[in-house]
Amino acid sequence: MAAQINPSILSADFARLADEAEAVKGADWLHVDVMDNHFVPNLTLGVPIVESLSRATDTPLDCHLMIEDPDRWAPQYVEAGAGSVTFHVEAAAAPVRLAREIRAKGARASMALKPATPIEPYEDLLPELDMLLIMTVEPGFGGQAFLDIMLPKIRRTRELISRHGLQMWLQVDGGVSAETIERCAEAGADVFVAGSAVYGTEDPAATVRALRAQAERVTAGAAWACGH
Ligand SMILES: O=C(CO)[C@@H](O)[C@H](O)COP(=O)(O)O
Ligand SMILES: [Fe+2]
Numbered sequence: 374m375a376a377q378i379n380p381s382i383l384s385a386d387f388a389r390l391a392d393e394a395e396a397v398k399g400a401d402w403l404h405v406d407v408m409d410n411h412f413v414p415n416l417t418l419g420v421p422i423v424e425s426l427s428r429a430t431d432t433p434l435d436c437h438l439m440i441e442d443p444d445r446w447a448p449q450y451v452e453a454g455a456g457s458v459t460f461h462v463e464a465a466a467a468p469v470r471l472a473r474e475i476r477a478k479g480a481r482a483s484m485a486l487k488p489a490t491p492i493e494p495y496e497d498l499l500p501e502l503d504m505l506l507i508m509t510v511e512p513g514f515g516g517q518a519f520l521d522i523m524l525p526k527i528r529r530t531r532e533l534i535s536r537h538g539l540q541m542w543l544q545v546d547g548g549v550s551a552e553t554i555e556r557c558a559e560a561g562a563d564v565f566v567a568g569s570a571v572y573g574t575e576d577p578a579a580t581v582r583a584l585r586a587q588a589e590r591v592t593a594g595a596a597w598a599c600g601h
Contacts, residue, residue, distance in 0.1 A: 376558060376588035377401035377542070378581045379435050381568030382426075383417065383515040390422070394430035396577045402435035402457065404546070404566045406515075407450070409440040412464050413513035420446075420453045427454025437485065437546065437566075439512045440464065444471050451478040459483035459506050459544075463490055472501040483544070487512060488520055492530045502541055504564065505530060509557070510547030515568040519548025524560045531561025535597050554584055558591035 381404040385393035394403055405423060410416040427434055433456035440446060443460035444467055450458050458475050462484050465471055475482040483504035486492060488511060499505070507527055510517040527545060534541055545562040550570035557565060565588055567580075574580045 376585055376592050377564045378585045378588070379404040379544070379564060379566045380571040380577065380581060381406055381515060381546070381566050384568035384572035387418070390426055391429035393572070394426065394432055397571060397581055398432070399578050400432055400581045403430060403432045404568075405434050405436045405455070407436055407438045407440055408513065411441045412461065413439045415513045420449050423450055423455060424453040433457070435459070437506065447471055448474055448478055451475055451480040455480055457481040457483055457504065459485050459504070461485045461487065462495060463487055468498060469501050472498070476503070488523060492526060492533065496533055499533060499537055499539055499541065504542040504544055506544040506546055507562070508547055509545050509549065517548055519550070519553040521556070524556060527557060527560035527562055531597055551584065551587060554588050555591050558588045561595070561597060563592055
């Protein structure tokens with residue numbers, strides 16, 4: 374069973390984004406954190422930069438929208454070239470309609486949960502999604518410590534996905550590193566976002582390969598591992 378590693382460019386040099394994408398060649402996706410200074414207390418980048426970045430790299434873009442009114446903006450990120458668009462359920466007015474619109478425009482639809490947001494109320498939405506993102510830090514900044522207390526939520530979400538017989542991916546984001554990735558994989562995650570743990574190293578591409586091998590040693594033996 375493949376594990377996917379998505380380096381977060383939040384920890385990259387924003388003046389050299391094309392080079393920083395090249396520095397993680399071999400990564401499954403490039404994780405692009407879009408923040409609007411309203412949904413989270415930080416401001417990063419928007420549609421024009423995603424458009425340029427999608428032209429500058431062959432690695433598909435996994436856009437994580439930490440913004441208000443994703444119902445209005447998410448479709449524009451698909452048009453800008455994102456292969457996967459994640460909106461926060463706490464911000465979406467109509468998550469089912471939005472997921473369907475993202476898929477209809479040709480991208481993978483994904484929904485994120487902040488640490489205090491439970492999965493259970495959204496069980497019936499799972500078939501509408503290609504991926505669920507469980508935040509393992511409070512969204513807004515890179516380099517924060519992994520929240521261990523999210524592991525039971527990852528486990529419960531994996532159980533729900535299996536119970537519904539879905540092939541969707543389960544992503545974790547925040548504080549993922551060589552120290553924490555195995556715990557996430559054991560709990561049932563199969564897509565791993567890593568910012569500082571990748572870009573903070575001498576050879577980011579080698580770190581991506583090492584993290585993937587580490588996670589795959591766990592996911593290979595998992596009962597839920599049925600392929601991507
Ligand atoms: O969405 C976010 C933060 O809100 C993440 O994608 C971070 O960018 C991950 O950075 P690290 O915790 O891996 O340094
Ligand atoms: Fe993110």
